[in-house]
Amino acid sequence: MSALSEVGAGTGADTVAGIAQAERRVIRLLIADDEHLIRGALEALLGLEPDIEVVASADNGVTAAELALQTRPDICLLDLEMPHADGIEAAVRILSTVSTRVIIVTRHARPGVLRRALEARVSGFVPKSTPAGELAAVIRDVAAGKRYIDHEIAASALSAERCPLTDRELDVLRVSRSAVGVQQIAEQLHLAAGTVRNYLSSAMTKLNAVSRHEAAEKAWQQGWI
Amino acid sequence: MSALSEVGAGTGADTVAGIAQAERRVIRLLIADDEHLIRGALEALLGLEPDIEVVASADNGVTAAELALQTRPDICLLDLEMPHADGIEAAVRILSTVSTRVIIVTRHARPGVLRRALEARVSGFVPKSTPAGELAAVIRDVAAGKRYIDHEIAASALSAERCPLTDRELDVLRVSRSAVGVQQIAEQLHLAAGTVRNYLSSAMTKLNAVSRHEAAEKAWQQGWI
DNA sequence: GCGAAACCGTGACAAATGTCACTGCTCTAC
DNA sequence: GTAGAGCAGTGACATTTGTCACGGTTTCGC
Structure with a gap:
């Protein structure tokens, strides 16, 4: 919500500076999800946004890392549950070779996974229960250099006790x-x-x-x- | 693929009959999925199709059944995994009260579930690994009175032995x-x-x-x- | 009526499982 | 240097688990 209004204000300021600048610099996006239907649907959803362009899409972590190297997107939207290399593994590979930012999308948001994700220098963490309308705002936030961690997951991660096991x-x-x-x-x-x-x-x-x-x-x- | 070309041929025949008939009768759709992000993305995906209109959307089986009664859609697209009432339970409720057709979407396509779904008089059964582009074709097929069962699931269901347990x-x-x-x-x-x-x-x-x-x-x- | 199959139960047994106590070893921190 | 924590192992023990054999009942089809 707040992110959307910020972007709106930013566009307004640009139009004052120059009329030709009406269209913002587009955010180049990579999507990885092993379920083709979901991936296609996400592409359709984000394709509606004028300032977001999907430049690559993969169905597993390994090809996601390869495509990131080839296409050098601004943002990588990675599903956590993927065959062979999961979202966090893929994030590690990508961030070690390409200058980009990673957002993890997940179904079951387990607190410990958030910790692992943050250690992997992930910039965003959103559950699939997030309203679809917010996703684009999150992507813009992260593209602008901010971080976005889902409030509920963050809370449960903070309240969760440290692992007592050796x-x-x-x-x-x-x-x-x-x-x-x-x-x-x-x-x-x-x-x-x-x-x-x-x-x-x-x-x-x-x-x-x-x-x-x-x-x-x-x-x-x-x-x- | 074949479904798409069939629809195209149908549209062509209509234009001969009457020019005002250029737009086909739209398919009124209900979507149920507990993950908001996925549901929204599917709405965006299917919203791109000119002959499909999403008239209701629910995040569980119970409200799906209620909304089906209120809005009387042509097709109900139900996720299998949902809280409280799963996709098949919802299908049973809906088909007992409303004249409509049901398509089940699922992540893990277990053979026995297909049997249960067919017993519930479900018209379509697609896994989430289906390419996104095919979903609209499936919906049109089912709206036209056909049935659509994913080939792989059907094969494994046929080869699967009957349950030996009492x-x-x-x-x-x-x-x-x-x-x-x-x-x-x-x-x-x-x-x-x-x-x-x-x-x-x-x-x-x-x-x-x-x-x-x-x-x-x-x-x-x-x-x- | 009679056999077959599912249903419900008991008793006995070996193997697997979880608990406890106790012995060492190697670090690390104070 | 020594106390504490983690690591690795042994032996003994009670409980749980899975298996087997057996005796009943009900239900269904022939």
């Missing part, structure tokens, strides 16, 4: 999500079965979960693994 | 997803703990899963629960 406990929980049985976890981590049980037990106590699955689920919800 | 086994698996411990499952279903263990065991055998969680997961993947 590195090893996180390792064990991570593996336990895909492995069946303590023995398999132990083999994958080159540990004794008893050690794995101990880590799982302490993790379960700290998260007060009743089973290893619940503990892994809670850690995942918090974005710790 | 009603009771499905009940137990369903509850096991949210309950921790056999005792809790037993209490919720008013059964003895041993009975629950037996059902779980037989279900695990039939699905050759190694734990109850895996069995529940497999049954869920197939859309049986």
Whole structure:
């Protein structure tokens, strides 16, 4: 809302300076989302904005990074959930090679993920529950050098307690999500079965979960693994 | 593709009949998706089509049904994953009260869900991996009385074997997803703990899963629960 | 009426799981 | 230098879990 009015005021000032300057410098945008329908719909939505131009679109993090290098967009709009390289991985790759800004879009906004995103020097973080009309404003904000973090996610991230688990406990929980049985976890981590049980037990106590699955689920919800 | 050319041919025939008839009868559309951003983007995408008009939009199955009753759209485009009443539940409600057609849009296209959708007399079933350009063609197809089922989902649904589980086994698996411990499952279903263990065991055998969680997961993947 | 299949339950058993206590080792901070 | 924290492991223990065998009931089709 406020961003829109600011842009409006800016355009007004420009027209005073020069009539030929009526159209603002367009924002060149890259979109990455693995769901074609959503990506196409977003392109249509943002294509309605006169000052935004979609110059590249990808369906995974790897090609997103490649296209960013080729097209050098002003803003990269990346979905968090993508095959192979997720949004944050893609952001890291892109920001290490191209001078651009990244906005992450996500469905399930887990607090820990926001932390990871900010560490990756992401400029914007918006959930898919955001009203469609605001997206363009967010893009303009970020293009103007501001940051935009969704209020609700920011609040829950601030109130969320720091991860109480040790590195090893996180390792064990991570593996336990895909492995069946303590023995398999132990083999994958080159540990004794008893050690794995101990880590799982302490993790379960700290998260007060009743089973290893619940503990892994809670850690995942918090974005710790 | 073929649908698009058919529509084009139809328009051509109309112009011969009458010049004032140049614009076809518009398709009145209802959209339901719990993610505001996606819903808005879809509205923008379909708003580009001259013969499609979005007359209602909802963020859950219940209000979708209410709005369908009020606005009586030609087509209802329903997301499968929605809070309170999912897409199929909403479809059942709508089709029992309003004369309209329903298209289900979904992220994870599980074969069993397609069966449920067809039993609910749904006319279209498209995954979110569909190219954005095809959606309008699908809507026109369905509005013209045709059916549209995504080829890949249809194939996997045909090749998928019939559910080998009994009603009771499905009940137990369903509850096991949210309950921790056999005792809790037993209490919720008013059964003895041993009975629950037996059902779980037989279900695990039939699905050759190694734990109850895996069995529940497999049954869920197939859309049986 | 009789077999088959689903339904509900019990009892017994081995294996897996979670808990606890205790022993070392290696850092790091005070 | 020593106290604390994290790391790795062992052994013992009670509980939970999954499996098996068995005895009933009801329902349905032939």
